[in-house]
Each structure stands twice: as structure tokens, then as C-alpha cells.
Amino acid sequence: MSKTAGPDYEAITGRYFNLQIAGADHRIYVEEAGQGIPLVCLHTAGADARQFRHILCDEELTANYRVIAFDAPWHGKSNPPPGWQDDDYQLTTVGYKDLVQAFCAALDLDRPVLMGCSMGGRIVLHLALSTPDDYRAVIALEGADRLQPYYDTSWLNRPDVHGGMVSAGFVSGQIAPQSPAEYRFETLWGYMQSGPGIFQGDLHFYWQDGDFDDRSGDIDTARCPVYLLSGEYDNSCTPERAQATAERIKGSKLTVMTGLGHFPMSENPALFRQHLLPLLQEIAG
């Protein structure tokens, strides 16, 4: 056999570690690439950190940023905590904030930039309010301080409906119709693989527990700059809801991304980077 140059590996490195959250062990899967300012990426509800693979492999971006994306507990390759079989999963504002803070502390990150999408976009706004000095900036992709449910989440976890398929069916309409089919279906594939009841449990935070429009105006953008990016075709965190959020958070910067939906980083990475790169250059100074 002739010797080859070996596989053309992507720049991403993936590892596991144990993270204590509220006294419980969680086996967490984390991926990273690049060096420089830490950029922590938080995936959407019912999905996992694979959504950020294009950002992790963007050499122009990773030249100045250490991009870190992890699967939240119960998601992707991160396990639920021992004893999970006795409870229904339900994400809360407090629990999600604890998770992100514990993660950043475990990795000893110095004032990272937080970037989250959907539920991740909501929690970065909460963290900008509660611990603004811990972050260099927050980027809320498809995140708002107030949202409105538009379907009954009990459909997402019942024995007569395939949870993965119905989850993909629900979110398919949040992808812009012009996004490439390859990435549309890759995004949906992540939803088809979600654990039973996980999307539903995440939506408890996203739709029920996460509203804080009565307090979001207290975010001090001089201490923690806030960037909001909203996809034109997002029918959940609509551009109008992002606009209303931006008006409440004085000093925040909103970009409405034409031709994108609720999953900008995974549904159309080439178009999304056109919005993200200038913003990251601004943050880096």
C-alpha cells in the first residue's frame, strides 16, 4: 500500500470533560479552533454545537478568535446527568445561566465574547444584565427579551408522533427558502437527532421562562456591548421582536439579515459570515 498524506482533517478539536453544575456531574462535549479572544458559541433549542462547524472552520475568523462551541447537557454528545431517567428535562433561566457561567469558569476564559442563537441568543442577553463585566460583548442571534409561542409544544414529545421528525417539521419554516438545500437539511438533521423531549424542555426557557422585557432596559451596554442579529425569515424571533428588544436595550446594535432565517450559522454560513466578521472585527478593536 502506498503511503498517503493522511486525511484532510478540519481544524476542529473535540474533547470531553466533567462539569459540575449545581453540584451534579455533567459529561460535556466541547469543540474548539483558533486562537485569540475566546468566542463561546451557544446552540439553539433541541440541537447541538455542530451548528457552529462553519464558524469553527473559518480561518479568517479563527486567526483572531479562539472559537469554542459545546453541547449543552442532554444535547448532542453531552450526557444528561446521572439519574436523568427519573425526571423530565426542563431548561430554566437560572439553570441555563449557571451552565454558561460554570462552563466559562471551568475553561478559565478571560472575558469571552458570548454568541448564542435562539435560546442561546436569549441567555446571552440575560447574562449581559446579570454579569456584564464577565463578558467582552454578547451577540444574540435570533434572540429577544420577549417572545410569543406559536404552537403547542406537547406535540414535540408524545408516543404517536416521531419527536425528531416533528421537531424538524416545526423548525423547517424558520429557515429562509433561499438557503442552500444541503445546509437546510443538515440543520434539520440535527433536530431529527435530538433526544426525546429535549426540544420541548428547551422551549420552556425559550417561550415560558425567559421573558424579561421588564428588566432588559437595565442592561448597561457600556459595560457589556450587545449586538442583535435577526434573520428576515425567522418567524419565531422575528425582526420586529428583535427591533423591540433593541429599542429597550439602549446602546445595542441591531442588524436584520436579509435572506436568512432562524439558523444563520448553519443554514447559510457563507451569507452569515458577511454579517459576523465585521462585527467581530469591531469587538476585537
Add this chain to the structure above:
Amino acid sequence: MDGFQAAANGDLSLIRRGRWVSLEFLWGIGESDYLILLREGRVAEVRLRTLPIETGMFSIRAAQEVWIEHWRPLPKRDYHDLFSMLSAGLASLDGEITPLMQNLLYFKDLLAAPRPPPAAQS
């Protein structure tokens, strides 16, 4: 609606996705109610409703102009997807929707079948 039936039955990927679906549902397009009979993912029959008791298992309704926009190669936001239309108040859904939820991707694509395929988009 003749064009709809031909477009749906010409899409083998759509038929494969809907291979477990055999039922009749009501599709309201403006003032016209159509009964769509599906057999294993294929559109077996399309007919105008003539009797009040012809309801189908569930009904999906929107104004004619909403469906026309839905079928454009690149629909406007809110018009591009059934659930976007529902959340925007542009469409309504009634009846026993369990089969719809069990096959949501199929039904969304079925309703969009008259939309030109991506290769034909301008």
C-alpha cells in the same frame, strides 16, 4: 389544482416521505374548498367540496392571494411556510391534526408542490 396533482405526483421524494399517509383532508383556497384524497403519499383525487358533511380529517385554509404568494419561487416572509402563515394569522387549521403532525415535513412540501423547483427559480 390540476397542476397541483401533477406536481405532487411527479415528486418522487415527496411521495417517499409521505408513503404512510392515506387520508382525505380539506384544502381551502379562498372561497373554494377542495378535498384532497391521498393514498400512500400520492394525490389520488382532487375535487371541489359539494356537501357540508364533506370535511376531510382536517382542514387548512388561507386566502387565494396567500397561496399564490406561497407558491412563488421565492415567497415573502410569513408566506413561505405553513406554520409561518399560521403564526402570522394568514392561514387556519382545524380538525384532527395528528396525521398532519406525524407527517409535518410531508404536508408542508405537499402544500408547496405548485412552487417551481429550485432549478427553475429566477
